[in-house]
Amino acid sequence: MQQKILYVRLPCNPIFPIGVVYLADHVHKLFPAIEQRIFDLGTVPPLDFARALDTCVDEFQPTLLVFSWRDIQIYAPVGGRGGNPLQNAFEFYYAGNPLVKLRGALGGLRLAASYYTELWRNLGLIKRGVKRAQKYHPEARALVGGGAVSVFYEQLENKLPQGTIVSVGEGEALLEKIMRGQGFQDERCYVVGETKPRDRMIHEQPTPLEKTACNYDYIESIWPSFNYYLLENDFYIGVQTKRGCPHNCCYCIYTVVEGKQVRINPALEVVAEMRQLYDRGVRNFWFTDAQFIPARKFIDDAVELLHKILDSGMTDIHWAAYIRADNLTPQLCDLMVKTGMNYFEIGITSGSQELVRKMRMGYNLRTVLQNCRDLKAAGFNDLVSVNYSFNVIDERPETIRQTIAYHRELERIFGANKVEPAIFFIGLQPHTHLEEYAFENNIINRDYDPMSLMPWTAKKLLWNPEPLGSLFGEVCLQAWRVNPNDFGREVMNILEQRFGCAELEEALAAPIEPKQKQQKQLVVLAS
Ligand code: B12
Numbered sequence: 001m002q003q004k005i006l007y008v009r010l011p012c013n014p015i016f017p018i019g020v021v022y023l024a025d026h027v028h029k030l031f032p033a034i035e036q037r038i039f040d041l042g043t044v045p046p047l048d049f050a051r052a053l054d055t056c057v058d059e060f061q062p063t064l065l066v067f068s069w070r071d072i073q074i075y076a077p078v079g080g081r082g083g084n085p086l087q088n089a090f091e092f093y094y095a096g097n098p099l100v101k102l103r104g105a106l107g108g109l110r111l112a113a114s115y116y117t118e119l120w121r122n123l124g125l126i127k128r129g130v131k132r133a134q135k136y137h138p139e140a141r142a143l144v145g146g147g148a149v150s151v152f153y154e155q156l157e158n159k160l161p162q163g164t165i166v167s168v169g170e171g172e173a174l175l176e177k178i179m180r181g182q183g184f185q186d187e188r189c190y191v192v193g194e195t196k197p198r199d200r201m202i203h204e205q206p207t208p209l210e211k212t213a214c215n216y217d218y219i220e221s222i223w224p225s226f227n228y229y230l231l232e233n234d235f236y237i238g239v240q241t242k243r244g245c246p247h248n249c250c251y252c253i254y255t256v257v258e259g260k261q262v263r264i265n266p267a268l269e270v271v272a273e274m275r276q277l278y279d280r281g282v283r284n285f286w287f288t289d290a291q292f293i294p295a296r297k298f299i300d301d302a303v304e305l306l307h308k309i310l311d312s313g314m315t316d317i318h319w320a321a322y323i324r325a326d327n328l329t330p331q332l333c334d335l336m337v338k339t340g341m342n343y344f345e346i347g348i349t350s351g352s353q354e355l356v357r358k359m360r361m362g363y364n365l366r367t368v369l370q371n372c373r374d375l376k377a378a379g380f381n382d383l384v385s386v387n388y389s390f391n392v393i394d395e396r397p398e399t400i401r402q403t404i405a406y407h408r409e410l411e412r413i414f415g416a417n418k419v420e421p422a423i424f425f426i427g428l429q430p431h432t433h434l435e436e437y438a439f440e441n442n443i444i445n446r447d448y449d450p451m452s453l454m455p456w457t458a459k460k461l462l463w464n465p466e467p468l469g470s471l472f473g474e475v476c477l478q479a480w481r482v483n484p485n486d487f488g489r490e491v492m493n494i495l496e497q498r499f500g501c502a503e504l505e506e507a508l509a510a511p512i513e514p515k516q517k518q519q520k521q522l523v524v525l526a527s
């Protein structure tokens with residue numbers, strides 16, 4: 001029997017569904033005769049989800065439903081679906097004023113309700129879609145994957161219908177094997193009710209894949225609402241230039257989801273893909289790589305790609321990406337500016353070299369500063385978002401002072417209004433070094449549920465441990481109270497008022513301290 005594949009992107013804020021686009025493109029290149037359709041619930045109003053899915057299944061009558069689930073856990077200072085999750089949680093956990101605490105509790109309840117509603121709604125949509133497809137083809141089955149599934153694949157096992165194939169990381173090789181009727185159990189996946197997720201499955205290396213330019217003429221023909229993302233010109237359309245990240249940052253799961261081996265997509269293919277989007281009016285691109293320049297040895301690849309973009313004549317584009325700013329050279333900075341990079345995020349996490357080392361981030365903060373100066377000298381005059389996560393490991397008053405010093409130096413380089421401090425607290429994720437650290441230090445039990453939003457679990461997952469936890473809670477609450485529209489800058493100002501600012505040189509040096517001394521300092525802080 002000929003397979004018919006329906007890709008269902010589960011409801012999500014409207015972010016271009018590049019994952020399903022790449023999967024459909026890959027399948028089409030190998031099996032041009034297979035009929036496919038993309039159905040993106042990100043473009044459908046919530047009240048219509050079930051009806052729209054039914055209509056699509058009735059019309060297309062798929063034999064295979066590929067559900068792509070992008071995000072589940074959204075701890076971050078972002079407004080949106082359930083309000084500002086960080087603010088709600090902090091009001092509930094740390095507010096002294098009972099009215100604010102109550103507001104936090106109510107906000108938290110609303111958030112938890114919307115979180116569980118979304119979770120059960122998405123699971124319901126998966127069950128509903130398969131059941132409906134089975135009316136036409138009794139053997140129709142579901143495959144579930146995407147960012148959220150890669151993070152929570154173990155927890156989803158007892159929530160999904162029997163027979164569902166649950167996939168971790170990239171799905172091209174798995175789909176290919178299923179289409180060929182081959183065994184697929186060696187891919188990073190399991191079948192609910194039939195096989196168990198292997199121990200440390202997420203740490204297995206993904207099957208290598210030679211990526212070619214996505215064929216958007218074909219994608220357009222199988223995706224009726226493709227135009228949705230082209231009409232508004234403020235969307236940043238995803239283009240992937242590589243997969244993998246070789247680093248080991250203690251809180252990060254990207255390096256296991258994508259694997260440590262960096263695989264570069266040929267520059268000409270990337271440009272050919274961008275050109276097709278460009279010809280359809282797209283001017284904003286997001287390079288969706290875990291890191292655009294994962295290490296120094298990939299600088300040449302970035303240079304080649306940016307040269308080819310320039311040569312292509314797409315001179316009026318903008319692009320954004322996650323950038324490890326320790327891997328820049330003056331030539332690369334120049335190309336970044338010339339090709340239209342107008343926003344980038346650097347996740348330095350802390351301005352203290354000592355903490356950066358303890359979090360295993362492999363950054364040299366001095367190099368980052370020098371490279372930022374080169375970028376400014378090359379003419380970069382747009383926004384930089386600097387991600388700080390306080391209180392991950394061994395934060396102390398002196399490391400706070402160092403982060404302030406570092407941030408002020410970034411402001412001197414780019415201009416205070418161009419450097420946006422994004423204050424994140426780390427949402428603890430499974431399969432990370434930080435999770436292991438939390439087990440070893442009895443912060444969480446090994447049998448905890450990473451998907452739980454119950455207040456006692458959420459407080460631990462929203463990583464902000466004592467003795468400094470309450471202090472950061474109080475500082476954030478003050479910042480939301482006095483300057484909610486400029487939260488990040490206000491947090492930095494309050495911290496500077498309370499703790500002061502170190503000498504920059506102190507932030508950049510990372511003395512190796514004997515463990516005993518650090519522990520003593522923590523005891524002093526706690527008392
Ligand atoms: C780039 C990125 C962003 C960019 C997106 C820019 C853009 N315009 O596209 C920005 C910075 C905007 C962003 C924002 C957010 N992101 Co983000 N982001 C990523 C990142 C690094 C890459 C995603 C990507 O596009 N990859 C490239 C494409 C090709 O891969 P893909 O979509 O994953 O699809 C592949 C596989 O997943 C698989 N696949 C996909 N679907 C299916 C289905 C089946 C059946 C199968 C078999 C396989 C399969 O095959 C695909 C092709 O290989 C991932 C982490 C990561 N390394 O994966 C996080 C990630 C997706 N983001 C995440 C989150 C939470 C967010 C935010 C909600 C964070 C926040 N609180 O603000 C926001 C908001 C998003 C929203 N919906 O509103 C989480 C989601 C999981 C979770 N924790 O719930 C991730 C996984 C990071 C993490 N570890 O927590 N993000």
Ligand code: SF4
Nearest residue numbers: 245247249252254255
């Ligand atoms: S460099 Fe970025 S993507 Fe790579 S492990 Fe560190 S935080 Fe994760």
